[in-house]
Amino acid sequence: MTGLVKAKVTKTAKYKQYKYIKVDPSFEAGIALVTLNRPEVLNALSLTLMEELGDALTSLDKDNTVKSVILTGSDRAFSVGADLKEVASSKTIDLLIIDQFSIWDEMGRFKKPLIAAVSGWVVGGGCELAMLCDMVVASDTAKFGQPEIRRGIGSGAGGTQRMPRAVGKAKAMEIILTGDYVDAQEALRINLINHVYPVDQYIEGALRIARKIAELPPLAVRLAKESVNKAFNSTLSDGLTFERKNYYLTFSTEDQKEGIRAFLEKRKPNYKGN
Numbered sequence: 001m002t003g004l005v006k007a008k009v010t011k012t013a014k015y016k017q018y019k020y021i022k023v024d025p026s027f028e029a030g031i032a033l034v035t036l037n038r039p040e041v042l043n044a045l046s047l048t049l050m051e052e053l054g055d056a057l058t059s060l061d062k063d064n065t066v067k068s069v070i071l072t073g074s075d076r077a078f079s080v081g082a083d084l085k086e087v088a089s090s091k092t093i094d095l096l097i098i099d100q101f102s103i104w105d106e107m108g109r110f111k112k113p114l115i116a117a118v119s120g121w122v123v124g125g126g127c128e129l130a131m132l133c134d135m136v137v138a139s140d141t142a143k144f145g146q147p148e149i150r151r152g153i154g155s156g157a158g159g160t161q162r163m164p165r166a167v168g169k170a171k172a173m174e175i176i177l178t179g180d181y182v183d184a185q186e187a188l189r190i191n192l193i194n195h196v197y198p199v200d201q202y203i204e205g206a207l208r209i210a211r212k213i214a215e216l217p218p219l220a221v222r223l224a225k226e227s228v229n230k231a232f233n234s235t236l237s238d239g240l241t242f243e244r245k246n247y248y249l250t251f252s253t254e255d256q257k258e259g260i261r262a263f264l265e266k267r268k269p270n271y272k273g274n
Helices: 004-007 047-062 092-098 101-107 125-132 147-151 159-167 167-177 184-189 202-214 218-229 236-250 254-263
Strands: 021-028 032-035 068-072 077-079 116-117 119-121 135-139 143-145 195-197
Touching: 021 047, 021 202, 032 047, 032 195, 032 202, 047 101, 068 202, 077 125, 101 125, 116 125, 116 202, 119 125, 125 143, 125 159, 135 184, 135 202, 143 184, 147 167, 159 167, 184 195, 195 202, 218 254
Parallel strands: 032 068, 068 116, 077 119, 116 135, 119 143, 135 195
Antiparallel strands: 021 032
16 A cells, blocks of 8 residues: 555546537646537447546546546537437347446546546436546536346446435335436435536536545545545445555655645645645
């Protein structure tokens, strides 16, 4: 773990030109913007789109200039989920060979803060993708749900696992077993999302959070994210042990020393990410 803190990180990463997503690694200082870009099918999550998204996040994770990432779609739809035309004729063995969800598993290990800024339809795989992110900021037109059951299929990218952790078992059962949609205000009330804004302000709302994070020491942010995620995947005892180890590790960083000096000297800290 000590090597993690002291490891050298590539200053900048190279970004490809993608077909179904747009990547702006310097949307604002320290903030990258990734936009799903299949508007003709309401950002349906084809295998190609997910491969592109996974590749882009890998590059952003290696880019030391990026402190946090906002993932968004369009005002009309963040995503309506799986591309049903693509999977309609799939057989069990085909899905096992493709192993499409390995991409989702890799994205779940993204080290930097990932904020979903969503609007319109956020359903099926789109809802699962939003829940995979660390925080969700929504427009007041957003509608969330896991309607897969209406098509005779189930969630495959975490819907039945992340939804109960976010909203509790009973509410998750209602949403998943009925296939009903939840509007933005209800999603906020049940703790599925963080904030709701008018449709012309939700990106700015996500940026407010991203800007705060971008000003903080990136290694401390990374370790804090790891510790919070550990709480959902372990016992309290194991989580506390993990948290304390990460706490001790921050004392081997220059940013920790700078943060305390700045506090004592009553000035703004100058964090450098080491």
